[in-house]
Amino acid sequence: MDIFAHRGVSEHYPENTGAAFYAASKLPIAGIELDVHLSADGELVVIHDETIDRTSNGEGYVKDFSLQQLRAYDYGSWFSKEFTGENIPTLGEVLELFVGTAHLINIELKTDVFPYEGIESLVIKEVAKHQMTERVIISSFNHESLQIVKQIAPYIETAALFAEILTDFTTYTSQIPANAIHVSLPAAARKSVRTALEEGATIRVYTVNDIEYVKPLQQLGVHAIFTDDPVKIAEKLHGE
Numbered sequence: 189m190d191i192f193a194h195r196g197v198s199e200h201y202p203e204n205t206g207a208a209f210y211a212a213s214k215l216p217i218a219g220i221e222l223d224v225h226l227s228a229d230g231e232l233v234v235i236h237d238e239t240i241d242r243t244s245n246g247e248g249y250v251k252d253f254s255l256q257q258l259r260a261y262d263y264g265s266w267f268s269k270e271f272t273g274e275n276i277p278t279l280g281e282v283l284e285l286f287v288g289t290a291h292l293i294n295i296e297l298k299t300d301v302f303p304y305e306g307i308e309s310l311v312i313k314e315v316a317k318h319q320m321t322e323r324v325i326i327s328s329f330n331h332e333s334l335q336i337v338k339q340i341a342p343y344i345e346t347a348a349l350f351a352e353i354l355t356d357f358t359t360y361t362s363q364i365p366a367n368a369i370h371v372s373l374p375a376a377a378r379k380s381v382r383t384a385l386e387e388g389a390t391i392r393v394y395t396v397n398d399i400e401y402v403k404p405l406q407q408l409g410v411h412a413i414f415t416d417d418p419v420k421i422a423e424k425l426h427g428e
């Protein structure tokens with residue numbers, strides 16, 4: 189069972205920052221996950237929320253700021269004084285950290301609130317520029333975005349994100365189409381996920397921070413988990 193560092197090593201570093209991804213790049217784990225939005229001037233920026241309110245000292249929607257305006261704020265001090273000065277990275281800056289590694293990169297397109305028209309092709313171009321097409325997984329809760337990715341670049345792995353528990357994950361996912369299924373932790377133990385696994389689906393589970401779920405998920409046969417604390421989870425997975 190693979191481990192992905194969710195928003196970087198976000199338990200110990202401010203999520204979706206250079207510090208969190210640099211820490212992840214040094215770990216012997218399968219991959220990382222990051223979230224992408226589009227700035228007012230069309231730059232791909234790595235941040236989870238639609239606004240900068242929670243994870244910076246500023247306020248407002250990402251979509252209303254240029255990259256330069258976004259950079260005026262601090263994205264580390266909300267987490268700890270120690271990280272004052274952390275900034276909002278572009279997708280390209282995060283990919284740069286992984287040029288010399290073998291990590292898989294799960295890029296989550298945060299297009300479920302604002303569609304950020306054109307974001308899919310911008311992400312595909314950025315990934316190609318870094319020659320990372322073969323180790324990128326593009327996921328989204330907005331499955332229309334995944335259709336667009338498949339139309340532009342059918343060779344890129346896509347994953348449908350689900351907050352809900354479907355009755356039949358594989359039929360639905362094959363219609364998008366998407367290559368993998370990313371489900372929430374509560375969904376993972378349900379019959380429909382077990383059936384999907386039996387049918388050969390690739391299943392990854394978000395977000396697993398409690399070690400008590402690690403072994404049961406491994407026994408279930410899920411392919412990967414996303415966690416904020418990859419070192420702790422890896423110890424539980426490999427240590428006993």
Ligand code: G3P
Binds near residue numbers: 194223236296394395
């Ligand atoms: O991609 C897995 C997980 O990140 C989805 O939820 O809200 O943490 O982006 P969220």
Ligand code: MG
Binds near residue numbers: 221223296
């Ligand atoms: Mg995410």
